[in-house]
Amino acid sequence: MSLSPQFLDELRSRITLSGVIGRSVKLMKAGREFKACCPFHNEKSPSFYVNDDKGFYHCFGCSAHGDAIRFLTEAKGLPFMDAVKELAQAAGIEVPASDPRSAQRQEIQATLYDVTAGAARWFEEQLSGIEGAEARTYVKKRGLDDKLVRAFGIGFAPDSRGKLKMALATHGHDKLIETGLLIQVDDKEPYDRFRGRLIIPIRDQRGRVIAFGGRIIGDGEPKYLNSPETPLFDKGRTLFNIDRAAPASRKSGRAIVVEGYMDVIALAKAGIDEAVAPLGTALTEQQMEKLWRLVDAPILCFDGDKAGQKAAVRAGERALPVLTVGKTLRFAMLPPGKDPDDIVGEGGSAAIEPFLAAPSPLVRVLYNSRLSEIDRSNPEDRAGLRHRLDDLAKSCTDKILQEEYRRSFTSLFFEDFGWKGRDRTVVGDAISRTRRDIKTYQSIARSALYGCFRFPQTLLRSLEDICKIDFDDDVLKIWREKIVDSVSARPFLRDDGVIAILEADMISPPQKFDITRDLRFSLNVSPEVGTARLTRIIRFLVENEALSKALDELNHRVINDTGMGNYVALEKMRADVRAKIKVIRDQEYESGATDAEADKEELGGAAGQSAASATA
Known part of the structure; x- marks a missing residue:
């Protein structure tokens, strides 16, 4: 149905934007405007402003912008026409009907909403009455406090065939039957549908009660009983808790689908409000469309038994024909025999968040x-x-x-x-063997740092490289920072000076070293040779660290791409790693002429540089 611009302008002029937004967002006066923390993204300081004179809101943090209709469609997830109807009702004006039959349907529905709202209030009253004692015990056993009971409007239906019928008699039996609250068989006297059950109202996206779900309190079948389909309630298009979940999902950036009412309520108890549930049927295409209006990839978190997994697969199969680019489903796979209610009951939100944080793709x-x-x-x-x-x-x-x-x-x-x-x-x-080789990195890195205590001048030649080494010990990182700062400030500092500085800062180096573990190469040499050897070892450590990161990246590519090119690249990487490790291992201990020649080469290069500097 199309609406004229004149009607929409009239609607906007009849409502106060701050009044609409202030129902769900805490507004603070800021001059002629209002400000608040933005409902569209998480923030600690207010950047969301509402201007009643101009009739729009704007967030300087995320650029959200719009009028009252836009707010209801974006923040609450309402369809356009539902947003218009809600504003029109608040403004006290009628939405133009497209034809007489449509107007008649709207009038009938309006009176039926009164019936369901009255029933919801009556059920709530019974929960706190004398007959609701067993139901209250059950509620406490499930760990639901008064705040949660009120938030979901939980009530109780006494075990009687006529108490609800009598309580709502003023609405007439016909409307009670039409809303599914009474059952009529042939020409017999109608009787209450819900008896001896905990009652959970089912609301539409605007928060209006449209149906009920009843859970048996003791033994009996069926365990759950829902309202039948009515002019208000189409169970294939309705999601339980959508009215609360829609604004919550827009803040959290996710929507979670579970199997039943109690799973939804259990997650809410744990502070996870963005959960919904289908109503006794498999997740339908229409329900998926509602979810995709909230987020691009809803998470299905069904029970970990065979039935739950089967329901998840069935939802995935139904999703494929209606998928569009950018829209999908994800699946949080729970342990066998566990449902979300169980997981949360055992460990709160911390227990279920790991499953929600790593869902499987469709x-x-x-x-x-x-x-x-x-x-x-x-x-x-x-x-x-x-x-x-x-x-x-x-x-x-x-x-x-x-x-x-x-x-x-x-x-x-x-x-x-x-x-x-x-x-x-x-x-x-092969990757495991390569990683075992790379683990020699830390023992050599530790030994190189200890060598810098003996020959601090090494830091002047390898300052940038020593800062790149990734020590796995926090104490070693502190030592590294301290001696780098000290030697940079005092270029001619000796080893005893380094030790004194560390001890003065209460960062004492170990008094004893395990020679076979901590000193992987000889330091019983002259300062010139020791500095050259340490410089060479530090350079190899930096190269080896880069090689390890490259191996991680390539391994990830091989896992996700079956192409032969990646496999060949992995084989080459393995060969390069082995070659580098061999070179590093050759430096771990003195090895005769090989080390001596390398030391001479390093010293020669250093001498040449010194001579060049002197000449200059």
Whole structure:
């Protein structure tokens, strides 16, 4: 339905922007404006301003800007028409109806909202009454405090066939039946749908009660009972807690989908308010669309049992045909037999955040689900797997996404069954061996620093390099900083001076060294030879550190790209690492003529530089 510019201008003029925003954001007066911490991004000092005269808000931190309608669609996630209707209701004006039938439907719905709101209040009253004692005990057992009970509007339905019907009799039986609160079979007297259950209201994105969910308190089936579909309630398009989760998700940058009401409430108890749940059905395409209006990649955190994993896979399959570039799903995989309520109950938000922080991508979840269905040793099964993966990719309606999913499925298949799968162990062992070699780095680095105590002049020749060495010991880092500062300030400082400075700053060097561990090369030489040897060792340490980082980067590329080019590059890197390590190891101990010649070369170079300086 289209609305005229004149109507929208009239609507904006009838409402006060600070009043609309002030319902959910704490505003502070700032001259003729209001200021607050921005609801669209996390900040500690206010940069969000509201101007009633001009009718717009603006954040100088994230550039969020708009009017009242824009605020409701962006901050609360309301569809445009819902935002307009909410503002119109507050302003006391009617939204133009597109046709008489539409106007009639709106009028009927308006009266039905009164019915559901009245029922919600009555259920809340029963929870605090005499008959609600068992329900209150259950609520406390679940660890829900009064604040949380009020936030979700939790109530209680007495075990009676007619108490709700009597309490809301003024609305008429027809409306109670139409909202699903009463059940009528044939021409018999209607009776209460919810009996002997904890009641949890289901709200739309505007916070209006549209239906109810009831959980059995003792033994009995069904464990959960929802309202039927009504003019207000379409369960395939509704998400439980969407009214609270929408603004929370825009602040946190994530939306979490769990299986049930109690999972949502448990996460809220742990301070995670951006969680929603479908209502007794698999996650639908319409519900995904609602989630994608909030974030690009909602996280599905279903139970860790087979049913929960099956539901996750089913949601992934339903997502493929409606995916668009930039929109996807991610999956937080919980341990077997655990649900979010269990995890949070055991350790609060700290227990579940690691799962939420490292969700699996959609492509991996779908691939693993198909892989689990085959006998890996059977070539016919492997061929069938490739066909099924190809069919999954074809279900993407976006042709580019279809091609990328096909490419990703193929890559994952060859990780398991191609050259990469075959050689993964070999490559992994090679990388492990290389890393074991690189670990000699720290022992040599420690020894080099101790050598600088003996020959401080080394620092003047290798100041930049010694600062690049990554010591794994915080004390050694402090020693390094102190002697660098000291020698830079006093170029002719001797070893006893270095020790005195360290001791004066209460950073005493070890009184005893393990010669076989801490001094990996001989220092029983002249200052000139010792300085030359230390300079050479420090240079090798810097080269080795760069090599280690390069190995990490290449290893990551090989894991994520099955191309032969990366594999060949890894093999070359391994060879280079081994060659460098061999050179470094040759420096660990005095080795006769080889070291002597290298020392002479270093000394010759230094002498030449000194002579050149003297001549200049």
